[in-house]
Amino acid sequence: MTSAMILASEFNPIKPKGDELVIGTIAFLIIFVIFWKKLLPNIKKTLDERTDAIEGGMKRAEEAQAAAAALQEEYQRNLTEARHEAAKITQHAREQGAEIVAQMRGEGQEQRDNLVAGGRAQLDADAAATRSALKGDLGTLAIALASKIVGESLEDEARQRGTVDRFLSELEAKADAEAGAKAGA
Amino acid sequence: MSLSLLAAEGGTDCGNGTPHLFGNNGGFSCVAPSSEDFDFSNRPWFHIAGYGVTKPVVLVALIVVLMIGFFWAAFNKPKMVPRGVQNVAEVAYLFVRDRMARDSMGKQGDRYVPFLFALFFFVWLMNVMSFVPGIQFPVSSVYSFPLALALMVWLTYMFAGFQRHGLGYFKVLGVPSGVPLGILLILTPIELLSNIFIRPFTLGIRLFANMFAGHLLIATFSAGAWYMFSVKGIVFSGASFTMAIVMTGFELFIQALQAYIFVMLTASYLAGALEEAH
Numbered sequence: 001m002t003s004a005m006i007l008a009s010e011f012n013p014i015k016p017k018g019d020e021l022v023i024g025t026i027a028f029l030i031i032f033v034i035f036w037k038k039l040l041p042n043i044k045k046t047l048d049e050r051t052d053a054i055e056g057g058m059k060r061a062e063e064a065q066a067a068a069a070a071l072q073e074e075y076q077r078n079l080t081e082a083r084h085e086a087a088k089i090t091q092h093a094r095e096q097g098a099e100i101v102a103q104m105r106g107e108g109q110e111q112r113d114n115l116v117a118g119g120r121a122q123l124d125a126d127a128a129a130t131r132s133a134l135k136g137d138l139g140t141l142a143i144a145l146a147s148k149i150v151g152e153s154l155e156d157e158a159r160q161r162g163t164v165d166r167f168l169s170e171l172e173a174k175a176d177a178e179a180g181a182k183a184g185a
Numbered sequence: 186m187s188l189s190l191l192a193a194e195g196g197t198d199c200g201n202g203t204p205h206l207f208g209n210n211g212g213f214s215c216v217a218p219s220s221e222d223f224d225f226s227n228r229p230w231f232h233i234a235g236y237g238v239t240k241p242v243v244l245v246a247l248i249v250v251l252m253i254g255f256f257w258a259a260f261n262k263p264k265m266v267p268r269g270v271q272n273v274a275e276v277a278y279l280f281v282r283d284r285m286a287r288d289s290m291g292k293q294g295d296r297y298v299p300f301l302f303a304l305f306f307f308v309w310l311m312n313v314m315s316f317v318p319g320i321q322f323p324v325s326s327v328y329s330f331p332l333a334l335a336l337m338v339w340l341t342y343m344f345a346g347f348q349r350h351g352l353g354y355f356k357v358l359g360v361p362s363g364v365p366l367g368i369l370l371i372l373t374p375i376e377l378l379s380n381i382f383i384r385p386f387t388l389g390i391r392l393f394a395n396m397f398a399g400h401l402l403i404a405t406f407s408a409g410a411w412y413m414f415s416v417k418g419i420v421f422s423g424a425s426f427t428m429a430i431v432m433t434g435f436e437l438f439i440q441a442l443q444a445y446i447f448v449m450l451t452a453s454y455l456a457g458a459l460e461e462a463h
């Protein structure tokens with residue numbers, strides 16, 4: 001047995017020493033106070049701010065998204081309205097156009113009919129006037145011509161009248177036949 | 186494992202630097218690791234104003250500097266976007282706050298986060314000194330230090346309890362709910378004794394004994410490897426050395442576990458003090 005073995009039996013490991021108790025307590029209290037008053041409030045504040053920042057950022061993003069969605073919806077609605085409007089206007093214009101065309105066509109037709117009718121009446125009148133004028137002239141000319149050719153005056157007024165009328169009728173019939181042949185052609 | 190250091194701590198040298206476990210007469214010719222290794226009172230490193238500063242005291246001071254230094258670097262000017270040590274320290278903070286304080290006490294545990302946080306890292310650093318090369322001594326294996334912490338825990342939960350319940354806290358401590366009156370006659374004295382007087386000592390001794398035993402085991406296997414190398418050969422020595430390594434790894438786990446248990450028990454004592462009276 002050495003002296004160390006005897007010493008070991010004298011040392012009691014679970015007998016606390018006053019100086020170490022005090023030093024341990026002070027050491028812990030120094031650490032505790034610095035953590036309690038300074039360091040942990042710092043990090044707590046930072047963590048709270050970070051939470052705020054993240055939540056705030058998320059909220060802002062959500063708001064922006066909602067605003068964008070609303071804008072998109074409004075745009076879409078406007079676009080749809082505009083399309084409707086455009087379609088309506090186009091339809092209207094088309095109807096109006098068709099109406100105008102029909103109206104114009106009717107008016108043109110009427111005008112043309114009027115023109116044709118007027119021209120025809122004029123032509124008829126002219127032809128009748130010409131014909132009556134020619135009829136008088138032709139009788140006189142024919143008599144004059146016949147008197148000159150025959151060289152004698154026609155004694156019988158009644159006979160004369162009959163001859164002229166017959167001649168004119170023949171002439172007319174001939175002109176009609178000619179006109180008919182021309183129209184037929 | 187630095188054997189020279191261990192031998193120096195053992196206080197006795199094995200005959201001029203030739204360590205030898207077994208003497209000529211078949212008995213111990215050299216001092217094996219013992220509880221004596223934990224007594225530093227007769228070999229201070231230096232003196233301050235007549236007070237002999239021993240190794241555990243220096244280590245406690247070192248822990249104070251390390252802990253404040255590290256967390257000062259991390260938390261003094263914390264950034265919104267954490268960088269470097271702040272990341273690590275934040276994980277530690279959130280672990281203590283969420284897993285320890287809030288899990289046992291709920292939201293009202295936030296008040297005790299600084300206490301639990303300081304306690305956890307103080308205990309863990311005291312333990313982990315066992316692992317630091319060149320130091321290799323768990324401060325918590327000197328009973329005074331765990332006891333000092335346990336007494337502070339005791340003060341804290343007693344204060345919290347009386348603040349919450351007034352004298353009714355004795356009822357919380359001594360009268361478990363749903364126990365018949367007859368049994369209470371026996372149970373209440375035991376509960377009061379246990380919760381008021383025995384708790385701080387069990388809390389301190391649990392930590393102390395774990396670290397004490399772990400350190401002694403590692404020291405024994407290390408010394409065994411060293412001694413047997415010269416007498417019994419490489420096989421015995423190697424086995425002992427392997428065990429020393431294995432135990433060191435195991436201790437690394439125990440160190441963190443004991444710090445966790447110490448703080449979890451503190452949190453549960455506080456939760457008991459803060460719970461509604463039944």
